[in-house]
Amino acid sequence: MNVPSIIFENVSKFYGDVLGVNRVNLAIPPGITSLVGPNGSGKTTLMNLMTGLIQPTRGRVRVLGLSPDEPEEFFREVGYCTQFDTFPKGFTGYQFVHSYLRLYGCPSKEAEALTWRAIERVGIVDAAHRKIAGYSKGMRQRIKLAQATCHSPSVLVLDEPLNGLDPLVRAETIALFKQFAQEGMHVIISSHILHEVDAISDQVILLSNGYVIAEGQIRGVREEIEEHPMQILIRCNKPGELAAKMFQQEHVVEARLHKDGGGLLIKTRKPDKFYLMLNKIALNGIGIESVAPADDDVNSLYEYLIGGEETSQ
Protein backbone atom coordinates (compact mmCIF):
# COMPACT_ATOMS: atom_id res chain seq x y z
CA MET A 1 0.00 0.00 0.00
CA ASN A 2 1.30 3.43 -0.88
CA VAL A 3 0.88 5.40 2.36
CA PRO A 4 1.58 9.09 1.79
CA SER A 5 4.59 10.08 3.83
CA ILE A 6 7.20 12.63 4.48
CA ILE A 7 10.23 11.52 2.54
CA PHE A 8 13.83 12.65 2.89
CA GLU A 9 16.02 11.25 0.12
CA ASN A 10 19.70 11.45 0.89
CA VAL A 11 19.31 15.01 2.16
CA SER A 12 22.28 17.07 3.27
CA LYS A 13 22.39 20.68 4.32
CA PHE A 14 25.53 22.69 4.85
CA TYR A 15 25.65 26.29 6.06
CA GLY A 16 28.86 27.23 4.31
CA ASP A 17 31.34 24.82 5.87
CA VAL A 18 29.10 24.05 8.83
CA LEU A 19 27.14 20.82 8.73
CA GLY A 20 23.40 21.09 9.33
CA VAL A 21 22.34 17.55 8.54
CA ASN A 22 24.04 14.90 6.46
CA ARG A 23 22.76 12.04 4.31
CA VAL A 24 19.35 11.87 5.87
CA ASN A 25 17.02 9.19 4.53
CA LEU A 26 13.66 9.08 6.24
CA ALA A 27 10.08 8.04 5.55
CA ILE A 28 7.84 9.42 8.25
CA PRO A 29 4.40 7.79 8.51
CA PRO A 30 1.24 9.37 9.97
CA GLY A 31 1.04 9.70 13.74
CA ILE A 32 3.20 11.61 16.18
CA THR A 33 6.89 11.55 15.37
CA SER A 34 9.36 13.18 17.70
CA LEU A 35 12.72 14.56 16.71
CA VAL A 36 15.07 14.12 19.63
CA GLY A 37 18.64 15.25 19.99
CA PRO A 38 20.89 17.74 21.73
CA ASN A 39 21.08 21.37 20.71
CA GLY A 40 22.70 21.67 17.29
CA SER A 41 21.91 18.09 16.36
CA GLY A 42 19.85 19.15 13.34
CA LYS A 43 16.23 19.01 14.55
CA THR A 44 15.25 22.52 13.44
CA THR A 45 17.26 22.14 10.25
CA LEU A 46 15.22 19.04 9.37
CA MET A 47 11.99 20.91 10.06
CA ASN A 48 13.08 23.92 8.04
CA LEU A 49 14.06 21.64 5.16
CA MET A 50 10.70 19.89 5.40
CA THR A 51 8.89 23.22 5.00
CA GLY A 52 11.16 24.92 2.48
CA LEU A 53 12.45 27.67 4.77
CA ILE A 54 15.86 26.38 3.78
CA GLN A 55 16.83 24.31 0.79
CA PRO A 56 18.88 21.12 0.78
CA THR A 57 22.44 21.31 -0.45
CA ARG A 58 21.88 17.78 -1.76
CA GLY A 59 18.95 15.43 -1.94
CA ARG A 60 15.20 15.91 -2.06
CA VAL A 61 12.36 16.38 0.39
CA ARG A 62 8.75 15.50 -0.44
CA VAL A 63 5.79 15.90 1.87
CA LEU A 64 2.74 13.90 0.80
CA GLY A 65 4.25 13.90 -2.66
CA LEU A 66 4.53 17.71 -2.70
CA SER A 67 7.56 19.94 -2.74
CA PRO A 68 7.81 23.27 -0.87
CA ASP A 69 8.69 24.74 -4.27
CA GLU A 70 4.96 24.51 -5.00
CA PRO A 71 3.73 26.61 -2.05
CA GLU A 72 0.14 27.00 -3.29
CA GLU A 73 -0.53 23.27 -2.88
CA PHE A 74 2.13 22.51 -0.28
CA PHE A 75 1.05 24.91 2.46
CA ARG A 76 -2.59 23.90 2.22
CA GLU A 77 -1.37 20.53 3.51
CA VAL A 78 1.33 21.69 5.88
CA GLY A 79 1.33 23.90 8.97
CA TYR A 80 4.55 24.84 10.74
CA CYS A 81 4.76 26.29 14.22
CA THR A 82 8.34 27.55 14.26
CA GLN A 83 10.61 28.23 17.18
CA PHE A 84 10.93 31.92 16.18
CA ASP A 85 9.25 33.96 18.88
CA THR A 86 8.60 36.97 16.66
CA PHE A 87 5.44 38.30 15.07
CA PRO A 88 4.47 41.00 12.60
CA LYS A 89 4.45 44.26 14.55
CA GLY A 90 1.25 45.67 15.99
CA PHE A 91 -0.94 42.62 15.37
CA THR A 92 -3.55 41.24 17.73
CA GLY A 93 -3.85 37.47 18.02
CA TYR A 94 -7.02 37.54 15.93
CA GLN A 95 -5.47 39.70 13.20
CA PHE A 96 -2.44 37.45 13.08
CA VAL A 97 -4.45 34.31 12.31
CA HIS A 98 -7.06 36.06 10.18
CA SER A 99 -4.57 37.84 7.93
CA TYR A 100 -2.70 34.59 7.41
CA LEU A 101 -5.92 32.93 6.26
CA ARG A 102 -6.56 35.78 3.84
CA LEU A 103 -3.28 34.86 2.16
CA TYR A 104 -4.95 31.55 1.34
CA GLY A 105 -7.47 33.52 -0.64
CA CYS A 106 -10.15 32.84 2.01
CA PRO A 107 -13.04 35.31 1.86
CA SER A 108 -13.21 37.47 4.97
CA LYS A 109 -16.25 35.73 6.53
CA GLU A 110 -14.81 32.27 6.06
CA ALA A 111 -11.44 33.43 7.41
CA GLU A 112 -13.24 34.89 10.41
CA ALA A 113 -14.98 31.60 11.20
CA LEU A 114 -11.76 29.59 10.79
CA THR A 115 -9.85 32.09 12.92
CA TRP A 116 -12.27 31.78 15.83
CA ARG A 117 -12.27 27.99 15.55
CA ALA A 118 -8.46 27.89 15.73
CA ILE A 119 -8.32 30.40 18.58
CA GLU A 120 -10.96 28.51 20.56
CA ARG A 121 -9.05 25.29 20.08
CA VAL A 122 -5.95 26.73 21.73
CA GLY A 123 -8.01 28.41 24.44
CA ILE A 124 -7.15 32.10 24.13
CA VAL A 125 -10.48 33.55 23.04
CA ASP A 126 -10.40 36.19 25.77
CA ALA A 127 -7.03 37.52 24.60
CA ALA A 128 -7.79 37.34 20.87
CA HIS A 129 -8.19 41.09 20.44
CA ARG A 130 -5.17 42.01 22.52
CA LYS A 131 -1.85 42.89 20.90
CA ILE A 132 0.50 39.91 20.68
CA ALA A 133 3.28 42.10 22.06
CA GLY A 134 1.46 41.96 25.42
CA TYR A 135 1.06 38.17 25.44
CA SER A 136 2.89 35.85 27.80
CA LYS A 137 5.29 33.30 26.33
CA GLY A 138 2.67 30.57 26.66
CA MET A 139 0.03 32.67 24.89
CA ARG A 140 2.45 33.43 22.08
CA GLN A 141 3.09 29.71 21.69
CA ARG A 142 -0.62 29.07 21.53
CA ILE A 143 -1.38 31.77 18.98
CA LYS A 144 1.40 30.34 16.81
CA LEU A 145 -0.21 26.94 17.16
CA ALA A 146 -3.58 28.43 16.20
CA GLN A 147 -2.00 29.96 13.12
CA ALA A 148 -0.28 26.72 12.14
CA THR A 149 -3.51 24.71 12.44
CA CYS A 150 -6.14 27.22 11.30
CA HIS A 151 -6.31 25.72 7.80
CA SER A 152 -6.62 22.10 9.03
CA PRO A 153 -3.36 20.83 7.57
CA SER A 154 -2.54 17.15 7.03
CA VAL A 155 1.00 17.65 8.28
CA LEU A 156 1.74 19.68 11.36
CA VAL A 157 5.36 20.52 12.13
CA LEU A 158 6.00 21.81 15.65
CA ASP A 159 9.37 23.07 16.80
CA GLU A 160 9.51 22.94 20.61
CA PRO A 161 5.75 23.54 20.86
CA LEU A 162 5.50 22.98 24.60
CA ASN A 163 8.04 25.63 25.55
CA GLY A 164 6.60 28.20 27.92
CA LEU A 165 3.32 26.41 28.54
CA ASP A 166 2.15 25.90 32.11
CA PRO A 167 1.43 22.30 33.19
CA LEU A 168 -2.33 22.49 32.64
CA VAL A 169 -2.07 23.99 29.17
CA ARG A 170 0.77 21.61 28.40
CA ALA A 171 -1.50 18.65 29.15
CA GLU A 172 -4.29 20.15 27.04
CA THR A 173 -1.90 20.79 24.18
CA ILE A 174 -0.54 17.27 24.28
CA ALA A 175 -4.13 15.97 24.19
CA LEU A 176 -4.69 18.17 21.14
CA PHE A 177 -1.65 16.67 19.40
CA LYS A 178 -2.95 13.18 20.14
CA GLN A 179 -6.30 14.14 18.72
CA PHE A 180 -4.63 15.42 15.54
CA ALA A 181 -2.72 12.16 15.19
CA GLN A 182 -5.87 10.10 15.72
CA GLU A 183 -7.47 12.06 12.90
CA GLY A 184 -4.72 10.73 10.61
CA MET A 185 -2.49 13.78 10.66
CA HIS A 186 1.29 13.64 10.56
CA VAL A 187 2.47 15.48 13.66
CA ILE A 188 6.21 16.12 13.78
CA ILE A 189 7.45 17.46 17.10
CA SER A 190 10.86 18.46 18.28
CA SER A 191 11.26 18.62 21.99
CA HIS A 192 13.95 18.34 24.56
CA ILE A 193 11.52 17.32 27.31
CA LEU A 194 12.01 13.62 26.97
CA HIS A 195 9.34 12.27 29.26
CA GLU A 196 6.74 14.23 27.29
CA VAL A 197 8.11 12.98 24.00
CA ASP A 198 7.91 9.51 25.44
CA ALA A 199 4.30 9.93 26.46
CA ILE A 200 3.05 11.17 23.11
CA SER A 201 5.26 9.73 20.37
CA ASP A 202 4.34 6.92 18.05
CA GLN A 203 7.87 6.98 16.71
CA VAL A 204 11.10 8.82 17.32
CA ILE A 205 13.98 10.06 15.23
CA LEU A 206 17.18 10.48 17.19
CA LEU A 207 19.66 12.96 15.84
CA SER A 208 23.22 13.68 16.76
CA ASN A 209 25.67 16.06 15.08
CA GLY A 210 23.53 16.27 11.96
CA TYR A 211 23.10 12.53 11.51
CA VAL A 212 20.04 10.37 12.10
CA ILE A 213 21.33 7.74 14.51
CA ALA A 214 18.08 5.86 15.10
CA GLU A 215 14.49 6.00 13.95
CA GLY A 216 11.33 4.00 14.41
CA GLN A 217 9.01 2.99 17.22
CA ILE A 218 10.64 3.45 20.59
CA ARG A 219 10.53 -0.22 21.54
CA GLY A 220 11.87 -1.30 18.17
CA VAL A 221 14.78 1.11 18.43
CA ARG A 222 15.47 -0.04 21.96
CA GLU A 223 15.64 -3.69 20.97
CA GLU A 224 18.31 -2.93 18.41
CA ILE A 225 20.68 -1.48 20.98
CA GLU A 226 22.48 -4.70 21.80
CA GLU A 227 25.30 -3.30 23.89
CA HIS A 228 22.81 -2.26 26.57
CA PRO A 229 20.83 -5.31 27.83
CA MET A 230 17.11 -4.69 28.20
CA GLN A 231 16.01 -3.78 31.72
CA ILE A 232 12.77 -5.28 33.01
CA LEU A 233 11.13 -4.59 36.36
CA ILE A 234 9.17 -7.48 37.83
CA ARG A 235 6.84 -6.84 40.75
CA CYS A 236 6.35 -10.09 42.72
CA ASN A 237 5.85 -11.59 46.17
CA LYS A 238 9.16 -13.52 46.31
CA PRO A 239 11.82 -11.40 44.62
CA GLY A 240 14.73 -13.26 46.29
CA GLU A 241 13.54 -16.63 45.05
CA LEU A 242 12.92 -15.17 41.60
CA ALA A 243 16.44 -13.71 41.55
CA ALA A 244 17.95 -17.11 42.29
CA LYS A 245 16.06 -18.62 39.37
CA MET A 246 17.06 -15.79 37.10
CA PHE A 247 20.76 -16.23 37.72
CA GLN A 248 20.49 -19.72 36.28
CA GLN A 249 19.59 -18.24 32.91
CA GLU A 250 22.42 -17.58 30.51
CA HIS A 251 20.81 -14.53 28.88
CA VAL A 252 20.22 -12.74 32.20
CA VAL A 253 23.27 -10.60 32.87
CA GLU A 254 22.10 -8.90 36.04
CA ALA A 255 19.33 -9.28 38.61
CA ARG A 256 18.96 -6.69 41.31
CA LEU A 257 16.42 -6.46 44.13
CA HIS A 258 14.35 -3.33 43.90
CA LYS A 259 15.04 -0.87 46.73
CA ASP A 260 11.49 -1.19 48.10
CA GLY A 261 11.91 -4.98 48.37
CA GLY A 262 8.81 -5.65 46.33
CA GLY A 263 10.40 -6.37 43.00
CA LEU A 264 13.36 -7.36 40.91
CA LEU A 265 15.20 -5.48 38.19
CA ILE A 266 16.52 -7.79 35.49
CA LYS A 267 18.93 -7.06 32.66
CA THR A 268 18.67 -9.51 29.78
CA ARG A 269 20.13 -9.77 26.29
CA LYS A 270 17.22 -11.90 25.06
CA PRO A 271 13.93 -10.36 26.15
CA ASP A 272 11.90 -12.87 24.09
CA LYS A 273 13.47 -15.83 25.87
CA PHE A 274 13.07 -14.06 29.17
CA TYR A 275 9.33 -13.60 28.75
CA LEU A 276 8.89 -17.27 27.80
CA MET A 277 10.80 -18.32 30.87
CA LEU A 278 8.82 -15.97 33.07
CA ASN A 279 5.58 -17.71 32.14
CA LYS A 280 7.00 -21.01 33.41
CA ILE A 281 8.20 -19.40 36.64
CA ALA A 282 4.79 -17.87 37.23
CA LEU A 283 3.32 -21.35 37.09
CA ASN A 284 5.73 -22.54 39.82
CA GLY A 285 4.35 -20.62 42.77
CA ILE A 286 5.88 -17.14 42.51
CA GLY A 287 3.11 -14.53 42.41
CA ILE A 288 3.96 -12.00 39.71
CA GLU A 289 2.03 -8.75 39.92
CA SER A 290 3.46 -6.90 36.96
CA VAL A 291 6.22 -7.00 34.38
CA ALA A 292 7.29 -3.84 32.63
CA PRO A 293 10.26 -2.76 30.56
CA ALA A 294 12.28 -0.25 32.53
CA ASP A 295 14.35 1.33 29.79
CA ASP A 296 12.43 1.32 26.54
CA ASP A 297 11.64 4.98 26.78
CA VAL A 298 13.06 7.95 24.93
CA ASN A 299 15.11 8.96 27.94
CA SER A 300 17.00 5.67 27.88
CA LEU A 301 17.41 5.69 24.12
CA TYR A 302 18.78 9.19 24.37
CA GLU A 303 21.18 8.18 27.11
CA TYR A 304 22.38 5.03 25.32
CA LEU A 305 22.74 6.57 21.89
CA ILE A 306 23.59 10.19 22.55
CA GLY A 307 24.10 10.27 26.29
CA GLY A 308 27.72 11.39 26.55
CA GLU A 309 27.28 14.45 24.40
CA GLU A 310 24.65 16.31 26.34
CA THR A 311 22.40 15.33 29.15
CA SER A 312 18.70 15.64 28.59
CA GLN A 313 16.95 18.59 30.13
Place this chain on the structure above:
Amino acid sequence: MNLWIAQILAVVRLEWRKTFFSKRGIWIYALALMPVVLFVGHSISALNHPGRDADFGEETNIFAGIFQVFYLRLCVFFGCVGIFMNLIRGEMLDRSLHFYFLAPIRRDVLMAGKFLAGLLAATVIFGLSTALQFIANYWYFDSQQLREFVVRGDAVHHFLAYIGVTILACVGYGSIFLAAGVLTRNPIIPAAVILVWEAINPFLPGFLQTVSVIYYLKSLCPVEVPPQLPPPFSLIAVNPDPASPIVAIPGLLLLSVVVVIWAGRKIRHLEINYSAE
Protein backbone atom coordinates in the same frame (compact mmCIF):
# COMPACT_ATOMS: atom_id res chain seq x y z
CA MET B 1 -5.49 34.31 -11.51
CA ASN B 2 -8.31 35.21 -9.12
CA LEU B 3 -6.39 33.54 -6.33
CA TRP B 4 -3.29 35.57 -7.14
CA ILE B 5 -5.26 38.80 -7.11
CA ALA B 6 -6.85 37.88 -3.77
CA GLN B 7 -3.41 37.04 -2.39
CA ILE B 8 -1.83 40.23 -3.70
CA LEU B 9 -4.63 42.25 -2.10
CA ALA B 10 -4.12 40.34 1.16
CA VAL B 11 -0.40 41.19 1.10
CA VAL B 12 -1.16 44.86 0.36
CA ARG B 13 -3.63 44.94 3.29
CA LEU B 14 -1.00 43.43 5.57
CA GLU B 15 1.77 45.70 4.41
CA TRP B 16 0.21 49.14 4.11
CA ARG B 17 -0.21 49.50 7.85
CA LYS B 18 3.39 48.54 8.44
CA THR B 19 4.62 50.86 5.71
CA PHE B 20 2.61 53.93 6.66
CA PHE B 21 2.75 53.71 10.43
CA SER B 22 6.15 52.18 11.12
CA LYS B 23 8.36 54.14 13.52
CA ARG B 24 11.23 53.08 11.32
CA GLY B 25 9.71 55.15 8.51
CA ILE B 26 9.46 58.52 10.24
CA TRP B 27 12.54 59.81 8.43
CA ILE B 28 10.81 59.09 5.11
CA TYR B 29 8.05 61.52 6.06
CA ALA B 30 10.75 64.03 7.01
CA LEU B 31 12.35 63.59 3.57
CA ALA B 32 9.04 64.20 1.86
CA LEU B 33 8.30 67.22 4.02
CA MET B 34 11.69 68.87 3.57
CA PRO B 35 11.14 70.40 0.10
CA VAL B 36 7.63 71.49 1.11
CA VAL B 37 9.13 73.43 4.01
CA LEU B 38 11.67 74.89 1.57
CA PHE B 39 8.97 76.16 -0.79
CA VAL B 40 6.77 77.44 2.04
CA GLY B 41 9.79 79.33 3.37
CA HIS B 42 10.45 80.71 -0.10
CA SER B 43 6.85 81.95 -0.43
CA ILE B 44 6.84 83.48 3.05
CA SER B 45 10.06 85.27 2.21
CA ALA B 46 8.50 86.58 -1.03
CA LEU B 47 5.43 87.77 0.85
CA ASN B 48 7.69 89.68 3.21
CA HIS B 49 9.23 91.52 0.27
CA PRO B 50 6.19 92.97 -1.48
CA GLY B 51 8.28 95.10 -3.83
CA ARG B 52 9.78 92.03 -5.45
CA ASP B 53 8.44 91.10 -8.90
CA ALA B 54 6.54 87.84 -9.02
CA ASP B 55 7.92 86.05 -12.05
CA PHE B 56 6.24 82.78 -13.09
CA GLY B 57 9.12 81.91 -15.44
CA GLU B 58 11.69 82.22 -12.67
CA GLU B 59 9.56 80.28 -10.21
CA THR B 60 8.99 77.55 -12.78
CA ASN B 61 12.74 77.23 -13.33
CA ILE B 62 13.42 77.18 -9.60
CA PHE B 63 10.84 74.47 -9.15
CA ALA B 64 12.27 72.43 -12.04
CA GLY B 65 15.79 72.67 -10.60
CA ILE B 66 14.81 71.68 -7.08
CA PHE B 67 12.50 68.94 -8.32
CA GLN B 68 15.10 67.29 -10.55
CA VAL B 69 18.30 67.85 -8.65
CA PHE B 70 17.15 67.65 -5.06
CA TYR B 71 13.71 66.06 -4.83
CA LEU B 72 13.93 63.19 -7.34
CA ARG B 73 17.58 62.36 -6.82
CA LEU B 74 17.66 62.58 -3.04
CA CYS B 75 14.22 62.67 -1.41
CA VAL B 76 12.33 60.22 -3.61
CA PHE B 77 15.46 58.14 -4.16
CA PHE B 78 16.26 57.64 -0.46
CA GLY B 79 12.57 57.46 0.42
CA CYS B 80 12.29 54.49 -1.92
CA VAL B 81 15.41 52.97 -0.35
CA GLY B 82 13.67 53.18 3.03
CA ILE B 83 10.29 51.91 1.89
CA PHE B 84 11.15 49.20 -0.60
CA MET B 85 14.29 47.73 0.92
CA ASN B 86 12.39 47.38 4.15
CA LEU B 87 9.75 45.19 2.57
CA ILE B 88 11.95 42.09 2.50
CA ARG B 89 15.11 43.03 4.39
CA GLY B 90 13.17 44.71 7.20
CA GLU B 91 11.17 41.54 7.74
CA MET B 92 14.40 39.56 7.86
CA LEU B 93 15.65 41.90 10.58
CA ASP B 94 12.33 41.68 12.42
CA ARG B 95 12.40 37.88 12.02
CA SER B 96 8.92 37.76 10.61
CA LEU B 97 9.46 36.92 6.94
CA HIS B 98 8.85 33.22 7.58
CA PHE B 99 5.12 33.86 8.06
CA TYR B 100 4.87 34.74 4.40
CA PHE B 101 7.12 31.89 3.35
CA LEU B 102 4.91 29.41 5.20
CA ALA B 103 1.73 30.59 3.50
CA PRO B 104 0.36 29.01 0.31
CA ILE B 105 1.45 31.93 -1.81
CA ARG B 106 4.01 31.83 -4.58
CA ARG B 107 6.98 33.93 -3.71
CA ASP B 108 6.79 35.90 -6.95
CA VAL B 109 3.16 36.70 -6.17
CA LEU B 110 4.31 37.79 -2.72
CA MET B 111 6.87 40.07 -4.37
CA ALA B 112 4.18 41.60 -6.56
CA GLY B 113 2.01 42.24 -3.49
CA LYS B 114 4.91 43.73 -1.56
CA PHE B 115 5.85 45.94 -4.51
CA LEU B 116 2.31 47.26 -4.84
CA ALA B 117 2.10 47.92 -1.09
CA GLY B 118 5.38 49.83 -1.22
CA LEU B 119 4.26 51.68 -4.33
CA LEU B 120 1.02 52.69 -2.64
CA ALA B 121 2.92 54.14 0.31
CA ALA B 122 5.60 55.84 -1.78
CA THR B 123 3.09 57.30 -4.21
CA VAL B 124 0.87 58.70 -1.49
CA ILE B 125 3.77 60.16 0.53
CA PHE B 126 5.81 61.60 -2.32
CA GLY B 127 2.89 62.40 -4.63
CA LEU B 128 1.33 64.44 -1.87
CA SER B 129 4.67 66.10 -1.21
CA THR B 130 5.00 67.06 -4.91
CA ALA B 131 1.50 68.53 -4.90
CA LEU B 132 2.19 70.54 -1.75
CA GLN B 133 5.52 71.78 -3.12
CA PHE B 134 3.85 72.93 -6.30
CA ILE B 135 1.15 74.78 -4.41
CA ALA B 136 3.64 76.25 -1.93
CA ASN B 137 5.89 77.49 -4.74
CA TYR B 138 3.20 79.65 -6.30
CA TRP B 139 1.29 80.40 -3.14
CA TYR B 140 2.47 83.99 -2.78
CA PHE B 141 1.19 85.10 -6.19
CA ASP B 142 -1.99 87.14 -6.12
CA SER B 143 -5.24 85.46 -7.08
CA GLN B 144 -5.52 87.18 -10.47
CA GLN B 145 -2.04 85.97 -11.51
CA LEU B 146 -2.77 82.48 -10.26
CA ARG B 147 -6.05 82.30 -12.18
CA GLU B 148 -4.21 83.28 -15.34
CA PHE B 149 -1.53 80.66 -14.67
CA VAL B 150 -4.13 77.95 -14.16
CA VAL B 151 -6.54 78.89 -16.95
CA ARG B 152 -4.17 80.13 -19.67
CA GLY B 153 -0.77 79.02 -18.47
CA ASP B 154 0.92 75.70 -17.89
CA ALA B 155 -0.11 75.15 -14.27
CA VAL B 156 -2.31 72.12 -14.82
CA HIS B 157 0.04 70.53 -17.33
CA HIS B 158 3.06 71.06 -15.08
CA PHE B 159 1.23 69.90 -11.99
CA LEU B 160 0.07 66.66 -13.59
CA ALA B 161 3.45 66.08 -15.22
CA TYR B 162 5.32 66.47 -11.93
CA ILE B 163 2.87 64.16 -10.14
CA GLY B 164 3.26 61.62 -12.94
CA VAL B 165 7.06 61.84 -12.85
CA THR B 166 6.96 61.36 -9.07
CA ILE B 167 4.82 58.22 -9.42
CA LEU B 168 7.11 56.87 -12.14
CA ALA B 169 10.13 57.62 -9.94
CA CYS B 170 8.51 55.53 -7.17
CA VAL B 171 7.85 52.72 -9.67
CA GLY B 172 11.40 52.78 -11.02
CA TYR B 173 13.37 53.21 -7.82
CA GLY B 174 10.89 51.02 -5.95
CA SER B 175 11.46 48.05 -8.23
CA ILE B 176 15.24 48.43 -7.99
CA PHE B 177 15.32 48.70 -4.20
CA LEU B 178 12.85 45.87 -3.74
CA ALA B 179 15.24 43.68 -5.74
CA ALA B 180 18.20 45.05 -3.79
CA GLY B 181 16.43 44.06 -0.56
CA VAL B 182 16.33 40.47 -1.76
CA LEU B 183 19.95 40.40 -2.85
CA THR B 184 21.84 42.38 -0.24
CA ARG B 185 21.86 42.74 3.53
CA ASN B 186 23.16 46.28 3.75
CA PRO B 187 21.00 48.93 2.04
CA ILE B 188 23.81 51.46 1.99
CA ILE B 189 25.86 49.61 -0.62
CA PRO B 190 23.20 49.26 -3.37
CA ALA B 191 21.90 52.76 -2.58
CA ALA B 192 25.38 54.25 -3.01
CA VAL B 193 26.08 52.30 -6.21
CA ILE B 194 22.77 53.27 -7.80
CA LEU B 195 23.11 56.89 -6.67
CA VAL B 196 26.47 57.13 -8.43
CA TRP B 197 25.13 55.31 -11.50
CA GLU B 198 22.25 57.76 -11.73
CA ALA B 199 24.57 60.75 -11.24
CA ILE B 200 26.92 59.76 -14.06
CA ASN B 201 24.05 58.95 -16.38
CA PRO B 202 24.55 61.94 -18.73
CA PHE B 203 28.15 60.89 -19.33
CA LEU B 204 27.35 57.27 -20.21
CA PRO B 205 27.03 55.90 -23.76
CA GLY B 206 23.49 56.07 -25.16
CA PHE B 207 22.56 52.44 -24.49
CA LEU B 208 23.71 52.54 -20.87
CA GLN B 209 21.79 55.75 -20.28
CA THR B 210 18.60 53.84 -20.94
CA VAL B 211 19.43 51.38 -18.15
CA SER B 212 18.65 53.91 -15.47
CA VAL B 213 15.60 55.50 -13.93
CA ILE B 214 16.69 59.13 -14.00
CA TYR B 215 17.16 59.12 -17.78
CA TYR B 216 13.42 58.54 -18.30
CA LEU B 217 12.38 60.83 -15.46
CA LYS B 218 14.43 63.76 -16.78
CA SER B 219 12.95 63.22 -20.21
CA LEU B 220 9.43 63.43 -18.80
CA CYS B 221 9.87 66.54 -16.69
CA PRO B 222 7.87 69.40 -18.21
CA VAL B 223 10.63 71.99 -17.73
CA GLU B 224 14.32 71.50 -18.43
CA VAL B 225 16.67 72.48 -15.65
CA PRO B 226 17.98 75.98 -16.42
CA PRO B 227 21.60 76.01 -17.59
CA GLN B 228 22.56 78.75 -15.14
CA LEU B 229 22.58 76.20 -12.29
CA PRO B 230 26.07 75.99 -10.78
CA PRO B 231 28.15 72.89 -11.46
CA PRO B 232 28.00 70.02 -10.60
CA PHE B 233 24.20 70.38 -10.57
CA SER B 234 24.04 71.65 -14.13
CA LEU B 235 26.15 68.69 -15.28
CA ILE B 236 24.02 66.17 -13.41
CA ALA B 237 20.75 67.64 -14.63
CA VAL B 238 21.72 67.98 -18.29
CA ASN B 239 19.83 65.69 -20.65
CA PRO B 240 21.53 65.78 -24.04
CA ASP B 241 19.37 63.16 -25.67
CA PRO B 242 15.95 63.02 -24.01
CA ALA B 243 13.56 60.22 -24.76
CA SER B 244 10.07 61.06 -26.00
CA PRO B 245 7.21 60.29 -23.58
CA ILE B 246 6.11 57.47 -25.89
CA VAL B 247 9.47 55.82 -25.28
CA ALA B 248 10.14 57.06 -21.75
CA ILE B 249 6.96 55.86 -20.02
CA PRO B 250 6.87 52.32 -21.46
CA GLY B 251 10.68 52.18 -21.18
CA LEU B 252 10.63 52.91 -17.47
CA LEU B 253 7.69 50.60 -16.83
CA LEU B 254 9.37 47.82 -18.80
CA LEU B 255 12.60 48.30 -16.84
CA SER B 256 10.64 48.08 -13.58
CA VAL B 257 8.65 45.01 -14.60
CA VAL B 258 11.85 43.22 -15.66
CA VAL B 259 13.49 44.05 -12.33
CA VAL B 260 10.45 42.92 -10.27
CA ILE B 261 10.18 39.65 -12.21
CA TRP B 262 13.88 39.03 -11.80
CA ALA B 263 13.59 39.73 -8.04
CA GLY B 264 10.60 37.37 -7.92
CA ARG B 265 12.77 34.60 -9.36
CA LYS B 266 15.59 35.37 -6.93
CA ILE B 267 13.36 35.28 -3.87
CA ARG B 268 12.36 31.69 -4.66
CA HIS B 269 15.81 30.66 -3.45
CA LEU B 270 15.91 32.97 -0.44
CA GLU B 271 16.37 31.04 2.79
CA ILE B 272 15.25 32.00 6.25
CA ASN B 273 18.44 32.23 8.24
CA TYR B 274 17.83 34.94 10.79
CA SER B 275 20.99 34.17 12.72
CA ALA B 276 23.03 35.32 9.73
CA GLU B 277 21.37 38.75 9.73
